[in-house]
Amino acid sequence: MTSPSSRVSQRIGSIAESATMAVDAKAKALKAAGEDVIGFGAGEPDFPTPEHIVEAAAAATRDPKNHRYTPAAGLPELREVIAEKTTRDSGYQAEASQVLVTNGGKQAVYASLAALVNPGDEVLVPAPYWTTYPEAIKLAGGVPRDVFAGPEQDYKVTIDQLEAARTERTTAMLFVSPSNPTGSVYSPEETAAIGRWAAEQGLWVITDEIYEKLTYDGTPFTSIASIPELAEQVVILSGVAKTYAMTGWRVGWMVGPADIVKAATTLQTHLTSNVANVSQRAALAALTGPSEPIENMREAFDRRRTTIVSKLNEIAGFSTPTPKGAFYAYPDVRQALGRDIAGRTPTTSAELAEIILEEAKVAVVPGEAFGPSGYLRLSYALGDEDLVRGVERIRDLLGSA
Template sequence: MGNTKHLERVSKRLGALHPSATLAVDAKAKALRAAGRPVIGFAAGEPNFPTPDFITEAAAAAAKDPRNHKYTPASGLPELKEAIAAKTLRDSGVRIDPSCVIVTNGGKQAVFQAFAAIISDGDEVILPAPYWTTYPEAIRLCAGVPVPVFAGGQQGYKVSTQQLDAALTERTKALLLCSPANPTGAVYCAEEIRRIGQWALRNGIWVITDEIYEHFVYGCDRSYILREVPQLADRTIAVNGVAKTYAMTGWRVGWMYGPQDVITQAANFQSHITSNVSNVSQRAALAALGDGTATAERMRGIFNRRRIKITEMLRGVNGFAVTEPKGAFYIFPDVSRLLGKNIPMPDGSVRTARSSAELAALILDAALVATVPGEAFGAPGYLRFSYALSDEDLAEGAERLQRLFARAEV
């Protein structure tokens, strides 16, 4: 045998990946809860509602239908792709051909395939920060280079075209746009979307737009980049799915659409890595889309009530600086004033957190409240709270924080 000592057991690309911080925190909270600890979990990024009965009933019927027991087209059931095209026209006013749609195993696969479709070695992707944890990892997996552009609470967590200009280089290939945004709840208005779209058009930049939270917007209108700048259609890939809108995170149905040549290659890629999405899940998604936005509207009303409540309560936490979210179901307070300060503990001791990661660990230990540190989102000094939990847990969790930090030196 030849000398193989230099060969690594794990590839450099996979070895460099970080696990999903949001899923890790949620798993720890669930483990503590299973052990009998009264943990309040603000970490999970999913609606706390069951999938509606009409969707699960459609899935049950689909499971008994022999048509769904075999392979189907890798890019998705034709009738589901047609429904996605119809839904896109209804909700955004953007007309797409069903042949330009790929049904994916959740929104995450759509995000990864979007980057894989257009990014070559060394290409740069401008990534507004705070960002969802998966974006930079997916870019690196495609041998691209994420270029974070930070916008804090004083900007409403929204980047300006001046900041984009400063990040632009000859290697810039794409811009990632997520509105409403995870983790901040920021929403770009139509004028802001239009300015960014025109900037991308002028500079020949691709746009990957993540629209997964489109139906959870409060007090402002939702906007779509292809509606505002339709000339970008040849350089835009949109990703979406049923996970948030229909409380179907576990069903794993997302989609992407874009220019025909790119979609064709992305479909070829999918044919090799996953083949088709589960047919039962696709039939469930077809039933969901047939409901229009009724399910989302019911959830939106509940989320809006919780959004108002958590904003009010977190503003009552000593050391928290809170920007009101306008979309999704997250709030992203600045906790930098608490870092490095003495924090009296319930047991009489005093502890200090030097980072928001340490602060999140302290909160879980001392108050049994699970939140995700800003480091996971490219934003040290912040914490993400999801308000997709019951009204009772939301109030109890916020009250625990108020008690914990009441005597902190800030």
């Protein structure tokens, strides 16, 4: 008789569920059970999708042409707009034929890796990393190689670290700026240097730019794809989820050399076909519509960023670098470990996160989801009042610095 553990394929059975989604699901389950839980887990803007985008989608539902299959690679007009946006914002000359519209950013991550990675290929993954990257690499048959940079480096890896991790089996690297989970942003100089290094080593670069519009303190966004030497060995990933408060609409994309995008498109013809047309029409409205709602959201995130860093640094054992982008804070909590907290002594950030949820009713994501233990990720994409209440609950539990 087949045992339950062997009923699932080794390939699928070996991957871990999304830790951020798991934390968010647990927080929502507790809320549904009547608990007053404040969730810092999911990276999801708390704003509604801007009205002009919703109206465009509503109109699209009434147009019969959107009730049918459309090209698997995406609506031609949306691909054209994405190509223009990429050329303008990322400094990468793109044509519509170099764009694949995907079912959210996660599918773009997997599609790009599936198109580029052969079994046994190693992919450099700067850490702390978004929890999906290593699993997507493994699904594609590759081997993730973590390159960790701590808070003393503002969570940004150096060329020396990348070079030390590179082997003869290394074929690609991920580059994420602004970063999930840390909010760190590489400077134009740092970005250019890493891009030139990757080009010299003949590595593919997969750059996730979904937070490109969310930078603060005058910090510029610089796309590594703008480095001329990388033109034929770079793939850009992005989407509308974060900037336009459209996480549930599920529209992402990848942009890169035509042969790679064509291969990923072929995969999509068998996997999902086209993204829902109404969502694509909404994305088109997002990319071509007014920018004021986006700037209003960015300003709110900036305000919350200042508040959360200040309040986190009031907590005993917490040290939080100031993020320059995205909407995450990533405190170093190693000094909070090994202490008695409500009768328990956590030795890992996973144990600390569990205590915080159970005792303070606050959901945070432990560093183990993104690399080494000793850190927590808190999304500040939630209301100002909940943000303050949540961090103060943690402070009341752990004590003041």
